Amino acid sequence: MRGRLFVLSGPSGSGKSTIISRILDTVNIDFSVSATTRPPRPGEIDGHHYKFVTTDEFDSMVQNRMLLEWAEYNSNLYGTPAAPIEEANSEGRDVLLDIEIQGARQVKENRPSAVMIFIAPPSMEVLEARLRGRGDTSDRDIADRLSIAAYQLEVAPELFDFVVVNDDLDAAVAEVTSLITGAI
Numbered sequence: 413m414r415g416r417l418f419v420l421s422g423p424s425g426s427g428k429s430t431i432i433s434r435i436l437d438t439v440n441i442d443f444s445v446s447a448t449t450r451p452p453r454p455g456e457i458d459g460h461h462y463k464f465v466t467t468d469e470f471d472s473m474v475q476n477r478m479l480l481e482w483a484e485y486n487s488n489l490y491g492t493p494a495a496p497i498e499e500a501n502s503e504g505r506d507v508l509l510d511i512e513i514q515g516a517r518q519v520k521e522n523r524p525s526a527v528m529i530f531i532a533p534p535s536m537e538v539l540e541a542r543l544r545g546r547g548d549t550s551d552r553d554i555a556d557r558l559s560i561a562a563y564q565l566e567v568a569p570e571l572f573d574f575v576v577v578n579d580d581l582d583a584a585v586a587e588v589t590s591l592i593t594g595a596i
Contacts (some may be wrong), residue, residue: 415442415501417523418508418592421516421568422531423561425542429580431531432510434585439592442507449471450488453548463493480522483514486556490515506592513564516571530572532565534579537580560562 418441422428436443447463449470462463465473468490482491492509500507509519533539539561543554567577567580574591578584585591 413504415503415505415507416500417497417519417526418506419516419519419526419528420508420510420531420588421529421537422578423510423533423564424557425539425546425561426533426583427542428510428531430464430581431578431588432508433586435589435592439589440506442446442496444503444507445493446490446492446508446509446511447479448488448490450490451494452531454496467537481511481515483512483518483520485503485512485514486553486560487507492519498553513567520571527591528572528574529588530564530568530575531588532568532575532577533582534577535562536561536565552588 420428420432432443433439445459445463447465448471449465449467452458452462452464456462467489472489473491473493474482478493478495479491479493482489490512492511492515497507504524511519516528520528533542536558540554540558543549543557576584576587
C-alpha cells in the first residue's frame with residue numbers, strides 16, 4: 413500500500429509548528445525536512461528542523477529537479493526534497509509537509525492526491541498578537557507577515573481541502589490528527 417502525503421500550511425504565527433510537534437508525538441507519520449537558505453534560528457538543528465543550504469546549493473537542487481516544490485518566502489528560499497518523500501510513500505509510510513502557499517500549489521498540481529490542510533488564526537488581531545508575543549520579530553517583519561497572511565487567508569478555501577481554525581490548540585491538534593488518521 414502506497415503512503416499518503418499530507419500538506420500543512422498557514423500564516424506565520426498560526427500555530428503550525430506547535431500543532432506539528434504535537435502530532436509527531438502521537439501519530440506514526442514521517443515529517444519532511446525542508447531545505448532553506450535562511451539562517452538557523454537559535455536552537456534549530458541542521459537536518460532536524462531544516463536542511464540549511466546556500467543559495468547556490470538551493471539553485472542546484474532546483475535545476476536538478478530534486479525538489480517536489482519550492483518557494484520564496486520573506487526573501488528566503490524554501491523547498492521540499494522529493495527523494496525522501498517518494499521513498500517513504502513507496503514503502504507505505506505517510507509523510508507530512510509544512511510548506512507555504514506557493515509550494516502547496518505546486519504539490520496540489522504534482523500530487524493531486526495529497527491531503528491539503530490549512531491552519532488559520534481566529535483573526536488577524538490574534539495573529540498579530542502572536543507574532544508580537546514571540547519577541548524576536550521586527551515591526552517591519554510583522555507587517556510583512558500580516559500582509560502575506562491576508563493573502564493566504566483569501567486563497568486558502570480554493571486551494572486546501574480543509575481549513576482548521578486554531579482558536580483552541582487542543583481542538584486544532586485533535587482536528588488535524590483526525591484528518592491524518594482518517595477519523596473524519
